[in-house]
Amino acid sequence: MFKLKFNSQGLIPAIVQDHKSGEVLMLAYMNEESFNATLKTKKIHFYSRSRKKLWCKGETSGNIQKLKELYLDCDLDTVLVKVEQVGGAACHTGHRSCFYSKYKGGKLKICGKPLFNPNKVYKAKSKKNDVQSHKIKPV
Amino acid sequence: MFKLKFNSQGLIPAIVQDHKSGEVLMLAYMNEESFNATLKTKKIHFYSRSRKKLWCKGETSGNIQKLKELYLDCDLDTVLVKVEQVGGAACHTGHRSCFYSKYKGGKLKICGKPLFNPNKVYKAKSKKNDVQSHKIKPV
Numbered sequence: 001m002f003k004l005k006f007n008s009q010g011l012i013p014a015i016v017q018d019h020k021s022g023e024v025l026m027l028a029y030m031n032e033e034s035f036n037a038t039l040k041t042k043k044i045h046f047y048s049r050s051r052k053k054l055w056c057k058g059e060t061s062g063n064i065q066k067l068k069e070l071y072l073d074c075d076l077d078t079v080l081v082k083v084e085q086v087g088g089a090a091c092h093t094g095h096r097s098c099f100y101s102k103y104k105g106g107k108l109k110i111c112g113k114p115l116f117n118p119n120k121v122y123k124a125k126s127k128k129n130d131v132q133s134h135k136i137k138p139v
Numbered sequence: 140m141f142k143l144k145f146n147s148q149g150l151i152p153a154i155v156q157d158h159k160s161g162e163v164l165m166l167a168y169m170n171e172e173s174f175n176a177t178l179k180t181k182k183i184h185f186y187s188r189s190r191k192k193l194w195c196k197g198e199t200s201g202n203i204q205k206l207k208e209l210y211l212d213c214d215l216d217t218v219l220v221k222v223e224q225v226g227g228a229a230c231h232t233g234h235r236s237c238f239y240s241k242y243k244g245g246k247l248k249i250c251g252k253p254l255f256n257p258n259k260v261y262k263a264k265s266k267k268n269d270v271q272s273h274k275i276k277p278v
Contacts, residue, residue, distance in 0.1 A: 002246075024156055080163055103178075107140075
């Protein structure tokens with residue numbers, strides 16, 4: 001048996017990595033409920049700190065993340081999930097990875113282009129499913 | 140210009156990834172001082188929450204991490220550093236990655252073997268440099 005070390009808010013950071021390419025796609029936070037939901041459904045679930053509720057990644061965009069492997073670190077306070085990213089893009093901006101901003105000489109340089117238009121994807125799905133979309137930032 | 144979003148403790152999680160293999164090696168936390176020290180020295184620095192001080196990764200073991208690339212995520216609240224891992228192992232247990240515990244059927248399975256003996260590395264270095272070693276857990 002093992003016991004995850006959740007922080008004082010009951011959360012644990014979870015790194016999401018593409019199971020084939022090794023690309024780091026995003027980091028979000030799980031609570032016990034979302035950790036268990038991830039294992040049970042084989043779809044990555046987080047705890048949405050902004051909406052304060054269980055969040056199945058991709059529930060709005062359709063870009064779910066299928067669990068392939070799950071690892072814990074030596075201190076049991078970080079999760080690493082290896083996933084198949086449905087739809088190709090993990091980021092709410094439409095980028096494949098949330099880490100599209102590269103530091104160079106004191107500035108951030110945007111790498112790559114969005115794979116989908118977030119305004120279209122989230123607007124359409126939100127109306128249809130009545131699910132609150134994430135805040136879209138300009139890219 | 141950009142502004143990192145530190146949490147209420149003044150910290151931001153930093154994912155460390157091997158710049159060639161893409162392997163995720165560890166996650167630790169930076170404060171503003173360690174973020175700036177990382178950029179200035181090109182060696183990865185964190186804030187040690189247990190020792191409550193600036194921590195140059197590898198200062199005791201010699202296994203420093205050379206900065207190759209630095210990315211921020213879409214919310215500016217997570218750092219991704221791509222590094223060259225000197226000595227081959229990032230984990231204080233001697234494992235290459237801290238994520239050597241794979242979840243399977245409700246249990247954790249240890250993957251791979253340590254590349255160095257932590258008791259020898261940290262004891263010897265601690266005596267020599269009078270630097271407090273991390274707690275070594277059985278592997």
